[in-house]
Amino acid sequence: MVSAVQEMDQLTRDQNPADPANRVKLEVRDVAIRYGSSIAISEINLEVRKNEIFGIIGPSNAGKTSFLKAINRMNDFDSGMSVEGEILFDGTDIRDVRNVYALRNRIGVVFPLPVGLPLTVYENVAFVPRLRGIGDKAELDVIVERCLTRAALWDEVKDRLNSLGSLLSGGQQQRLTIARALSQEPELLMLDEFSIAVDPVTTMRIEDVLKELKPEMSIILVTNLVQQARRLADRTAFFLDGECVEIGETDDLFSGRVKDARTTDYIEGRFG
Amino acid sequence: MANPGIADNQFLETELNVSAKRTETLFRILFMVMAGLLILPVLIILTTLLVKGSSIISFDFLFTSPTDGMTAGGIFPALLGTVWLVGVALIISVPVGVAAAVYLSEYAPDNWFTRAINLAIINLAGVPSIVHALFGVGAFVIFFGFGTSILAASMTLAVMTLPVVIVATRESLQAVPQAFREACWNMGATRWQTIRRVVLPNSVSGILTGVILEVSRTTGETAPIMFTGAAFFIPVLPESVFDQTMALSLHLFVVSTQVPNVPEALPYGVALVLISMVLLMNSASIALRMHLRGKKKW
Numbered sequence: 233m234v235s236a237v238q239e240m241d242q243l244t245r246d247q248n249p250a251d252p253a254n255r256v257k258l259e260v261r262d263v264a265i266r267y268g269s270s271i272a273i274s275e276i277n278l279e280v281r282k283n284e285i286f287g288i289i290g291p292s293n294a295g296k297t298s299f300l301k302a303i304n305r306m307n308d309f310d311s312g313m314s315v316e317g318e319i320l321f322d323g324t325d326i327r328d329v330r331n332v333y334a335l336r337n338r339i340g341v342v343f344p345l346p347v348g349l350p351l352t353v354y355e356n357v358a359f360v361p362r363l364r365g366i367g368d369k370a371e372l373d374v375i376v377e378r379c380l381t382r383a384a385l386w387d388e389v390k391d392r393l394n395s396l397g398s399l400l401s402g403g404q405q406q407r408l409t410i411a412r413a414l415s416q417e418p419e420l421l422m423l424d425e426f427s428i429a430v431d432p433v434t435t436m437r438i439e440d441v442l443k444e445l446k447p448e449m450s451i452i453l454v455t456n457l458v459q460q461a462r463r464l465a466d467r468t469a470f471f472l473d474g475e476c477v478e479i480g481e482t483d484d485l486f487s488g489r490v491k492d493a494r495t496t497d498y499i500e501g502r503f504g
Numbered sequence: 505m506a507n508p509g510i511a512d513n514q515f516l517e518t519e520l521n522v523s524a525k526r527t528e529t530l531f532r533i534l535f536m537v538m539a540g541l542l543i544l545p546v547l548i549i550l551t552t553l554l555v556k557g558s559s560i561i562s563f564d565f566l567f568t569s570p571t572d573g574m575t576a577g578g579i580f581p582a583l584l585g586t587v588w589l590v591g592v593a594l595i596i597s598v599p600v601g602v603a604a605a606v607y608l609s610e611y612a613p614d615n616w617f618t619r620a621i622n623l624a625i626i627n628l629a630g631v632p633s634i635v636h637a638l639f640g641v642g643a644f645v646i647f648f649g650f651g652t653s654i655l656a657a658s659m660t661l662a663v664m665t666l667p668v669v670i671v672a673t674r675e676s677l678q679a680v681p682q683a684f685r686e687a688c689w690n691m692g693a694t695r696w697q698t699i700r701r702v703v704l705p706n707s708v709s710g711i712l713t714g715v716i717l718e719v720s721r722t723t724g725e726t727a728p729i730m731f732t733g734a735a736f737f738i739p740v741l742p743e744s745v746f747d748q749t750m751a752l753s754l755h756l757f758v759v760s761t762q763v764p765n766v767p768e769a770l771p772y773g774v775a776l777v778l779i780s781m782v783l784l785m786n787s788a789s790i791a792l793r794m795h796l797r798g799k800k801k802w
Contacts, residue, residue, distance in 0.1 A: 304690055311613065337692030347687040350706050359701070360691050409687075416691055 256323075257282045257420055257450040258303065263317035265298045265307075265474075272298040273474045276317075280420070285442060285451045287465025287482060289458050291504035294471035296454045300422050303452075304339050305332050321420075340413030344425040346405035348397030349412075353380075353389050356397045356408055360415045375415060382445070383411035384437050403434030410438065414445075421445065422452045427460065439464055458499050462486050470495045553779060557772030565773060574737060574763050579774055581741055585654075585749035586781075589729060590722045592658035592745055593665065598715055600662070601669030608670070609677040610699055629667035633727040636664045640732040655745040657733025664728055665718045672717065676710020677703060709796030716789035720782040726753040736762070752778045 258280040265273040273295035280286045288296050298313070305326055307313040319326045321335065329335045337360070349356050357376045366372055376393070380386040385407040389400065397408050406426060413421060423442075427435040442451055442464055455461050461468045462482060469479040470492075478485065478495045490496050498504045564578055571577035604621075612618040631639075640660030650656040680703050688698040734751040736758050742749040756778060760771040 306686070306689065309686075309689060333692040333694055335692070336690060339690075341687075341690040343683070343687070345683075347683045349684055349687060349702055351702070359688075359693075362701075363691075363693055363697055412691070 255281050257321070258452075259318075259320040259323075260303075261318040261320070263299075263302065263315065263319060265295065265302055266314045266316075267298075267312050271474055272313075273302075273471075276476045278469055278476065278479055280450050280452060281467075282450055283447055284466040285446055285453055285464050287461035287468035288452065288454045288471055289456070289461045289468060290471035290498070292456070293473065295474040296471050297424055299471075300341065300424055300452070300454060303420075303422065304336055304341060305329070308332060337416055338419045340416050340418035340421040342406070342409050342413055342421070342423040342426045344428045346402060346409050346429065348400065348405045348408055351397060352394045353397050353400070353408060354393040357411050357415050359412065379411040379414040380408075382414055382441065383407045384441050385411055403430045406430050406434065407438065407441075410441065418449055420450045420452065422454070424454045425456055427455070427457065435460075458501075470498060472498070549779070553772055553776040557769055557774075557776040560767075560769040560773035561776065566777070569739075570737065574759055575766050575770070579752065579755060579777065581738060582750040582752045582755035582774070583777065584741060585734065586723060586752040586778075588654050588742055588745075588749055589658050589661060589733070589751055590719055592654055593661035593722050594715065594719065596659060597662035597666050597669055597718065601666050602673050602711060604666075605670045605673030605677060606699060606704075609674045610695060610703065625667050625670055628663070629671075631664075633664060633725060636660055637728045637731050639663070640728055645732055650746065652731070652735075652748055653733050653746045654742055654749050655733070657729040657749075657751075658745070660728045660732045661722050661725060664725070665722055668718045668721065669714050672714020673707070673711045676707035676714070679710065680706050709793055712796075713789050713793050716785050716792070720785040720789075723781050723785070724753055724778060726751075726757055730754050730757075752781075 256279045260276055260278050260280075263273065263276045264271065276299065278286075288299070290296055301307060301310070301313070302315045303319055303321075303326070307315050321329075321338075326332075326335055349359065351359065354376055357379050358372045361372055361375050366375070377386060377390075380389060385404060388404060389408075397405060400408060406429065410426075421442075426438060430438070439460070442453070445451065453461065453464055465482045467480065468482045468485050470477045470485070472494060477492050478490055480490070484490070485495060486499060488496055566578060566583065567580050568578035569581055570579065608618065608621060612621070637660065640656060640663070644650050644656035644659045645652055648656075650659075684702050684706075685698050688702055689695075693701075729751055733748055734754045735748045736750075736754070738748060738750055752774060756771060756774045759766050759774060
């Protein structure tokens with residue numbers, strides 16, 4: 233396990249906040265993603281900073297989900313998907329990470345449709361801590377309560393921790409997956425259109441949760457609701473047909489200070 | 505229903521409707537009769553065995569040895585032998601079969617090697633049991649030097665039933681939604697951690713069903729064991745896997761065809777015990793499946 237420890241060190245090496253390079257969590261350089269001969273994403277360049285919510289908007293088929301998969305090296309599991317270019321996580325090219333499990337462990341992912349593992353509410357949240365070797369019930373109890381509380385779900389499920397996660401309502405399940413992602417203590421949280429199967433009230437609660445999480449981590453928020461990006465994102469990127477059309481401060485994008493007219497067209501709902 | 509006359513006219517039956525309805529009825533009955541025919545052989549076999557064989561069934565029949573040149577006494581050595589053979593075959597085939605299925609379902613890339621394995625499984629399932637018997641003699645009895653023994657016979661049975669275990673396991677693994685695996689991988693779980701904590705616990709019911717089906721099939725097999733480890737008559741009970749043994753299926757064959765002056769009820773009684781074991785295990789399989797399906801978690 234020497235290599236794993238070394239890579240952990242490399243990923244968390246001492247960071248001087250004064251150094252502007254250290255404000256960048258994730259740097260993406262010339263990334264292109266292909267499935268066989270079809271191109272999902274071409275030439276993406278962007279950076280995600282620490283403690284910011286980075287919004288990605290764009291119509292379906294823009295390559296947003298493929299982009300998230302590449303960050304997590306999930307292309308390892310998909311032989312048809314090829315990724316070119318550099319993705320630097322804390323300055324380390326993720327292709328050079330030998331212990332890819334440690335990398336994925338630092339990145340929490342929330343999917344469009346909530347994937348409650350076929351386990352109890354408790355075991356869903358205790359899954360990752362258990363993988364990390366935490367077997368002590370009291371310690372797990374603390375982690376589970378903390379993560380569920382932060383995901384704004386604790387009050388609703390504290391009396392049914394031992395019932396199946398899949399018996400919760402859609403909105404509760406989505407918060408359960410957020411609690412599960414938080415149990416990883418992620419440095420980067422990626423949400424892929426989390427509100428698709430969630431009612432508006434729960435959506436607002438989750439948005440509040442994300443605002444509270446921002447001081448502790450970087451968040452990539454992929455959304456097809458432009459107003460959601462407007463409410464939450466510090467900076468926003470607009471993806472269209474595998475191309476990153478525009479990246480800018482969210483305020484600029486939504487007040488017409490854009491470089492490409494297509495951005496305004498999309499934001500104002502003229503297409504997409 | 506303000507104007508019933510018009511409504512009636514609208515839905516008047518034409519000649520075409522009438523003939524279509526008649527054909528419909530005809531085919532429904534035809535298909536039902538064919539499906540119903542399936543019950544017939546089962547009923548006939550069971551009633552024949554019950555009528556002719558149940559008189560001989562008793563505690564002594566089940567738990568004593570044959571006497572008088574196998575024309576009287578019980579079937580205990582054969583019953584015990586079958587349990588030995590099936591049990592040892594299970595111990596061998598279940599771990600191998602489940603492991604192979606996990607590889608094929610969870611790890612194997614789609615390449616020539618995987619396709620070769622899948623082809624081998626299909627072909628293994630198609631090999632006649634008497635050919636398995638000869639393979640068992642060559643491989644286990646002679647080459648590995650196990651001699652005619654429970655071990656050699658059980659290994660032959662295990663090889664023969666591997667495809668059942670592999671296919672049942674692979675199918676129940678693949679019934680677990682892919683999204684669960686991806687969620688686990690995304691959290692940094694390895695393939696094995698995902699399999700152990702999420703995939704296997706949720707496919708246990710299918711795997712167990714496959715195993716029980718394997719058991720009930722193995723119980724009745726005769727050809728693969730008659731050259732490899734089962735004997736006509738042995739005065740002592742087997743004590744280890746290197747002993748020969750009697751077996752119910754072979755015993756049925758022997759008392760039916762090889763031994764003169766056997767009372768008529770005896771072979772029917774043996775057959776009744778054999779089929780009861782199989783039915784019992786099939787029922788257990790169905791009950792288990794229903795029980796576990798009730799606990800399905802998605």
